[in-house]
Amino acid sequence: MPPKKARAGLDARFGPRGGRRAAIVYSLIQTCKLNDVDPQAWLADVLARIAECPVSRLPDLLPWNWQPQRA
Structure with a gap:
């Protein structure tokens, strides 16, 4: 979690x-890094795929299971 002072600033900027x-x-960024996944590539791919993803396949999109979608 960000330091208390940073959280207070974020609360003021982005609401309560x-x-x-x-x-x-x-947390998502750090989880990606701990699993040797590029956070930006992961997020872009997951956001593009999540709407079409069946609930049963959602675990495949978690950083520790994620594989980039092939074109």
């Missing part, structure tokens, strides 16, 4: 839940 939202994003 800004700090929480930022913490979620930071």
Whole structure:
């Protein structure tokens, strides 16, 4: 989670839940890095695929299971 001062700034900038939202994003980025996944490539791919993804296949989009979609 971001430091308290940073959370307060995010709350002011993005509303009362800004700090929480930022913490979620930071967590996703760090999870990607810990799994040797490029966070930007992962997020772009997941956002492009998630709407068409059946619920049963959602675990495939998690950073530790993710494989880039082939063209």
